[in-house]
Amino acid sequence: MSQRRLSFAPLEGVTGWVFRRVHRARFPGLDRYYAPFFAPTVDSPLTGRGLTDLLPEHNQGVPVVPQLLANRAEAFLAAAQVLADLGYEEVNLNLGCPSGTVVAKGKGAGFLSQPQALDAFLDEVFRRTPLAISIKTRIGVTDEGEWPALLAVFGRYPIRELIVHPRLRRDFYRGPVRRQAFQYAVDHCSLPLCYNGDLFSPAACQEAWGAWPSVEHLMAGRGLVHDPALGRRLQGGQPLTLEEFRAFHDQLVEEYRQVLSGDRPVLGKMKELWFYWAPLFAAPEKPLKRIRKAKNLAEYRDGANALFRDHPFQPEAGWHPPGG
Ligand SMILES: Cc1cc2nc3c(=O)[nH]c(=O)nc-3n(C[C@H](O)[C@H](O)[C@H](O)COP(=O)(O)O)c2cc1C
Known part of the structure; x- marks a missing residue:
């Protein structure tokens, strides 16, 4: 039996712990809430606002997956250990952030321009991680032709779930999603896949499930902030009043x-x-x-x-x- 699920995408500055908690209390039923990214360093694996956002007492009753933005295995692993100590069992790696400052440091979507370095990073973190790791990724930096090689790298690791936002870094959040690139992943990747991008209505979610029946898990960001009852409507419930x-x-x-x-x-x-x-x-x-x-x-x-x-x-x- 198919287990169709919808989760809340991370939106930095929007879906922090207060928002998540209030949303969960009033609109239960989503599968998970991915926390906005924290960028760890070895000396500062999880501090300040990032730590506040992920403290268990701030997230009681909310199924949260923390997200890290990193390109150094040591920093990622140090943060993963802190998250494990806090009781988390999965961490998400951000390979999608398109912001200029992030990309300039070779992080987020910027890391996708260095498939060999990414491969070495994943090799190291998967050998030593205390947590399951999922990945949220774009399909490349400037050209869809980058996608098959990136998927081949991902395919070498036991990634719990590959969440794909089928846009390039240069697309930012604009223009049509590149559906054929997601289709390529469905056809060529044996990892569990989650689709993310422009799910602004129950009809759009149904359409995605119809197009890709093997993909059970969808992730929505802007559409769920706009309509906090999107998950309920998808389950046949009432529109927001x-x-x-x-x-x-x-x-x-x-x-x-x-x-x-x-x-x-x-x-x-x-x-x-x-x-x-x-x-x-x-x-x-x-x-x-x-x-x-x-x-x-x-x-x-x-x-x-x-x-x-x-x-x-x-x-x-x-x-x-x-x-x-
Ligand atoms: C304001 C804003 C902040 C975002 N912050 C993050 C983030 O911290 N981590 C991440 O992986 N994606 C982040 N994203 C991307 C979203 O998670 C999501 O992939 C994107 O909005 C596309 O999904 P949607 O069309 O359902 O909104 C952000 C997007 C926006 C618009």
């Missing part, structure tokens, strides 16, 4: 207020979320402008309340990346 959305929103504001100091960082978190939430409301521009300009929580709430009160809620409208 305004009351539910508002309660989710209000709890996020409250919990961020409790852990962050002062209004400003709370406003930063909430303003970023509205990038994904705005299309839930008809003609949101005016109150959205108030939200974006808010200098304190009182001004913020005025804008958010105007949206909740005066603008029709349209969760079926769906989300599309601006300009994408």
